[in-house]
Amino acid sequence: MTNEHIKVFSGSSILTNGLKSLLEEVNIACIIKDPINSGKLTGFGTLGQTIQLFILDSDLEKAKPIIEAYKEKINA
Template structure:
């Protein structure tokens, strides 16, 4: 993943990441999910951010993806 081609659009817990990923895929955007905590665990190191993940999308899809993140966050806040 070339850093200049992809941008991080969200960092949060597994549940919200899964919801956002599903909504992105529904509109044809394939996100990349990074889980540093899991990578550290597999390498034998402890992790302070277990269960938190990052969502990255290609810069060409950035505007639509950010709108999806905002929509999901608004829906989650409204249901709380």
């Protein structure tokens, strides 16, 4: 595997940061891409309301159960 970042979740800022916290508890580093705030800083608006969460592909197997449980919890 290469060490590339892959998108594992997108949603509101609150939901994305909630999952980020859970992943960081088990030492999985995360990157959040927030086009909404980036657009505000540059003076351009963006469509949509989603924030994206990325992890290294080498952490995917460790993260999958956490991500799936989180998705079930927020969709219940």
